[in-house]
Amino acid sequence: MKCLNEKKPESRKYQHSKYRRNMLQYSLTEQISHGCEVSNLAYDVAEKLGYSNSNCQELAVAGFLHDIGKIVLEKEIDDQPLVVEEMKIVRMHPVEGYKVVERQGYSDFISQCVLHHHENYDGSGYPDHLFGDEIPYGARILRVCDVYCALTSDRPYRKAFDPETAVKFMVEDIRNFDIQIFLAFQRVIHENNRKRVILGDLAVDERGDFK
Numbered sequence: 001m002k003c004l005n006e007k008k009p010e011s012r013k014y015q016h017s018k019y020r021r022n023m024l025q026y027s028l029t030e031q032i033s034h035g036c037e038v039s040n041l042a043y044d045v046a047e048k049l050g051y052s053n054s055n056c057q058e059l060a061v062a063g064f065l066h067d068i069g070k071i072v073l074e075k076e077i078d079d080q081p082l083v084v085e086e087m088k089i090v091r092m093h094p095v096e097g098y099k100v101v102e103r104q105g106y107s108d109f110i111s112q113c114v115l116h117h118h119e120n121y122d123g124s125g126y127p128d129h130l131f132g133d134e135i136p137y138g139a140r141i142l143r144v145c146d147v148y149c150a151l152t153s154d155r156p157y158r159k160a161f162d163p164e165t166a167v168k169f170m171v172e173d174i175r176n177f178d179i180q181i182f183l184a185f186q187r188v189i190h191e192n193n194r195k196r197v198i199l200g201d202l203a204v205d206e207r208g209d210f211k
């Protein structure tokens with residue numbers, strides 16, 4: 001006899017859509033929020049490092065667009081039920097994003113930032129395994145800001161870490177980051193009690209963007 005409380009097995013479609021969300025991580029709204037956060041933080045870090053206003057502005061654009069390749073890849077994921085295949089596809093998002101921004105006529109600086117925002121300072125990143133100063137400086141800034149913003153945001157599979165814990169994790173992986181950029185980033189977040197960007201409620205950071 002069938003128990004009334006027995007849970008129905010999840011349909012294949014549901015299982016697939018659930019882990020697809022885990023891999024790609026964001027809804028479009030979440031992705032836009034993440035882009036805004038990375039953009040604002042990258043601007044502040046670049047400013048702290050003494051970069052010109054025009055460079056800071058360009059980096060802010062790159063920060064906003066850095067994960068745009070994920071939107072392209074979402075269609076690909078629908079046809080790929082294997083986790084390993086998904087991982088390969090997700091790791092293609094910097095290249096796909098690069099193609100989008102280049103096609104749209106953004107500057108070479110912005111295109112290179114998007115292409116290399118997952119390169120690690122020790123050469124362990126992707127797509128080109130660039131090492132140290134081979135990585136464009138804008139992409140090195142985005143790497144730090146992207147990791148911090150991701151760690152301090154809720155994900156479908158975990159809650160957000162508090163800023164102190166996030167920085168602690170990043171220090172454990174310090175080989176991934178340019179140390180000068182990391183120090184500038186630490187100064188920015190200590191000086192600036194940043195608030196979460198939530199587009200649905202039009203919450204904004206303390207600089208008043210998106211009011």
Ligand SMILES: [Fe+2]
Pocket residue numbers: 066067093117118
């Ligand atoms: Fe990314």
